[in-house]
Amino acid sequence: MEPIKIKLDKSNELLTDLMPRKFGPQGRLWVGFLLLVIIIGAVAYYRQLKHGLVVTDMRDFTSWGIYISNFVFFVAISLVGSLVSAILKLTNVAWRTPLVRISEIIAVAAITFAAIIIIVDMGRPDRFWHLFVYGRIQSPILWDVIVITTYFVVSCLLLYIPLLPDIAVCRDTAPASPRWKKRFYTFLALNWKGTSKQYAIIHKSINVLAVLVVPLALGIHTVTSWLFATTYRAGWDSSNFGPYFVAGAFQAGCAGVIAVTFVLRNHYNLRKYITNKHFDNLGKLLVLLSLIYLYFNINEYLVPGYKMKTVDGEHLHSLFRGSYAPLFWSVQIFGMILPIIVLLFKKGRKPLPIFIVSILVVVGAWFKRFLIVIPTLLHPFIPIQNVPESWHHYVPTWEEWAITSASLAGALLIITIFVRLFPIISIWETTEEKMNATATQTGDQTQFYGA
Template sequence: MKDYDKLILDLAPRKFGKLGQIWVAFLCLIILLAMYAYYQQIDKGLIITGMRDYALWGIYISNFVFFVAISLVGSLVTAILRLSGTHWSTPLTRISEVIAVAAIMMAGLTIILDMGRPERIYNILLHGRLQSPIIWDVLVITTYLVISLLLLYYPLLPDFAILKKHFKEKPFLSKIYDKLSLNWKGSEAQVKIYNNAIRTLSVMIIPIAFTIHTVTAWLFATTYRPGWDSSNFGPYFIAGAFVAGAGAVVVLMYVLRKVYHLEEYITDFHFDKMGKLLVLLCLVYLYFNVNEYLVPAYKTTVEEAAHLEGMFTGDFAPLFWSVIIFGLILPIIVLIFPKGRKPLPLFIIGLIVVVGAWWKRYLIVSPTLLHPFLPVQGVPEEWHFYHPTLLEWMITFGTLAAALLIMTILFRYLPIIPIHETAEEKGFLETHKTEEL
């Protein structure tokens, strides 16, 4: 009884502290700057970006791929780990589902930001053609968003019922939680539907998650261009996505644990487990990278060679090797050791992994475009390279800030650690259920 009350008190959402307010204000400021930059883009056209006819996609598209990649972690932690009966991941399910929802929303928005005529988006509905991979992407991303929202929402039902009681003194908040709880009483019939629904969604989301990132990979792999024309691309993207997503979970675990004092619930044990998971994912991703780069490098057809030389020794070499070494090799080495999986070192590695994952997408999009089949001639010299402009960066940072803001707001009003599930696992609920609910 006492334990249960303490649990609720520990895990119920709390108001922002001073730091939280500053954080939100900071994010809002970045988003405002991005809105200003986007206004410029609408007004003047995509000329305000560093993109041109050769570098026809840039950081918007790599940012889009990054968001889709990060969002896959929702399916990894909530679905794959849940279905495989892993109990240690319970405190991480909500964190990863919130990441998934925020990231996939921003992925959808980012692709619109890249469009030359965003106001014509309705043409996708009016004239959509199924043979275009973009239509596949639109279909699976919206499906994934819906399932992710449900997978975030359903496990919250008992928590909302708990919060409704907890916030009795705040009638307005209590009422909202009441509405959101959909009249959850914890009755046998409800629990049965609840469990069934979550299990069904967990099963459903896995193929959808694989599909969204495979289709995103196909946006590139369905073209002829060297560096993209690869049958390895689907699994390569998925492997990379899990690395990025796991890195993001690690970072958030650490930050949220610190800010909300969740040391009792997110322990060194969880970090250790996530660290091991991250090593495994990095190794799988390394394997796909070897396939992606070394097989064409062995053959060195003229087109592939031009592309790979740019990566290995050319303009992109510093970035390429940084991403491979810091984003992939370093995590594997550090996280093999138990000391490397302690919260702080793991947090630092997680940050590097996420930043590396972003730049990795940059390396997937840009270099290929600068090495077309026919020579680059008859265009201004600046068009031979791609240098994102300040406004372009502002818009990109705006989308990243918006994703963080969505997460921040969700963490403000939702229990970061599932209360009901934790109570159930700790055995607090057996005697309690009948008395209270």
């Protein structure tokens, strides 16, 4: 294989366009805002540690709340990494290149906070180590611990290994001062020289990891669904739950990468690399994923809704016509039906409309997890009685909202810091594509890289 030569002088427009830049006023304001949200969350968590989980609105019946639904949301979002860097790669989708790194950092950030939020939910976080000392492999929680840890490691590798040549570029172009910066990149670049042998290793590793990460991605979300499906509860006791969760996760993840890509493209002026054609393709992908999710939703709600077994029926009634109906129908319409309709039209797949639709899908996906977790717990087999009135409902307290918001802010902060330190679009892969395009003389590259 021919080594990829990346010119390190000013004549290489890839460097001027794609190298990480210092935060402007907007960037500093954004980071400040995220830090503020995280600090408020930290205060709330301190209160939770001090007083116990009583600061939440979880009680003996709703014993899982928005921490768990937020956890499921993070696991769902993290599937985008495998979608773009593995599934689209293995199916030879050429337009994925500028999106790979964005989706992989979303995956790493999301799975990190999935792990953190599950510790927040524990009544005894100080005993977290019990999972490793006394762990029982029979418990779905242990399966989740294993598969999430593995997915985290593989996702980090899928982010880091293809980043090596670009870290080397950072190392070689970084000014002499500050010295920590030069040292930082030198350390992370792992003595990258850009030889053809090194490139061969990288390509091989990425291929192996791409194949590996697909079953892992299916695994993390299927196992997460089993945390619910292995119980007897109405609304969870479903053999449909694994694929239903996976389908929802791909839809949410795809919308997540569209939203983040739109913001980065506008802020860093990447229109040359992320074109309208990319959004058009992502829009088509999101329609497909939404249609699959719609199919599973019909299965999940119509089949038990047709039978209306006693407890199932009460649960479904609360979703269809009861206290959760406004939320349920908003989520189904704005998070699933509307995106399908809008994105079927070419005009709907222009960057701005697709960005708005993606935000709707992501917000809808968050509340969908809420609707999966909480109403079920309010409909146990023996109806809730003889408890204080407030135990019949679940309204998250400010502490829960603060901690949950902080986890979302934390994930966004990871993405922000990453963008500040590394090129968010792969310089070497873009160079490689340009080389290949000129070599084969297809002349088609203007479609993607033309103005």
